[in-house]
Amino acid sequence: MSLPHALLTSLLERPSSGYDLARRFDSSMGFFWRASHQQIYRELARMEQAGWVRVDGDSGNARKKVYAVLPAGRAELLRWVAAGGEVPVVRDPLLIRLRADAILGPLDLADQLRDRLADHERRLAAYEAIADRDFGDGDGADRTARVRRAILDAGLRFERNGAQWCREVLAILDDEARAGA
Amino acid sequence: MSLPHALLTSLLERPSSGYDLARRFDSSMGFFWRASHQQIYRELARMEQAGWVRVDGDSGNARKKVYAVLPAGRAELLRWVAAGGEVPVVRDPLLIRLRADAILGPLDLADQLRDRLADHERRLAAYEAIADRDFGDGDGADRTARVRRAILDAGLRFERNGAQWCREVLAILDDEARAGA
DNA sequence: CAACCCATGTAAAAAGTTACATGATTAA
């Protein structure tokens, strides 16, 4: 499982509450890992049990629990990073739908592809904004910045590639719509 | 859930046993959906219960159960295709590892990136072989072939893009290895 | 004072993974 390690990484960057982490998993981190707040709260509780994190002296708000990584958590993260091995799973229902379309005949998927394209473009714009803000100045960058930039590039590439594919498929579907009209 | 609909699509193409389906999910179909044989057998049993498929007169082998789609299954598939809506989840542990590397300092990830690159290249070669075999002759293709080709293109693009990204990241990591030596 | 964001959880259901289990057929 990778969620606890994603959380450890985030907490090493900056001690945070479950709520803060949930928001980060919704936005910037969301493109390579997603998790609901329920998952995050449960996992934080487990990690505290395991002695990987502790609740810091909360700042101001009585309900807010700010977690920080303990040495055991750091060790566990390093162990997991070195272990490697998992291959990410790809699962795209839209491709199943396209396959059904190929077998059963035209199933009117152009709108769904347009939605997907808009999705890619929206995220691409968001990532480009982050790129401009955080890496805009150029290449006087240190190692940390270069690696972080590489992570962002994975997202940029993914969205650009996905958008371009959507356009190609739409060209096929729109073409036949014209021919059929 | 999309697994039953992936199965319905496969069964519409050709009535098959759970074992056949499991093999297809391991190979050609594997790039956009994966499922273990346990999942598949359980799901086929549910689908039979629901009246979406039935066991065909088995051919020869007494143990083999060949499933075929019933009208209710076809209707369910069409309903699900039209419904749309899900956004595929992206979850890549390697990006979490890279993030840990950015925060904690060099964590020796070059080998893992080389493994990932080899993985992309291996799958790319497999998809290109399928492309040559099934779509090699050119563009005198009918609609079904064009849509099927579009599905394969999603895989080709994904692997090419992933491989290219790996090479970029390796350039960064190898660069600093040389500088550090 | 209403609406919205902050903040944390519980419970149940669905989906996916891992381990275990069995037996037939086929090719070397």
Next chain:
DNA sequence: TTAATCATGTAACTTTTTACATGGGTTG
């Protein structure tokens, strides 16, 4: 005759999703 592949399943466990639940603080 032994090993590989065909063929189907059960059971236990883990992970993820969805629905439900509560209450404080802030701003218009």
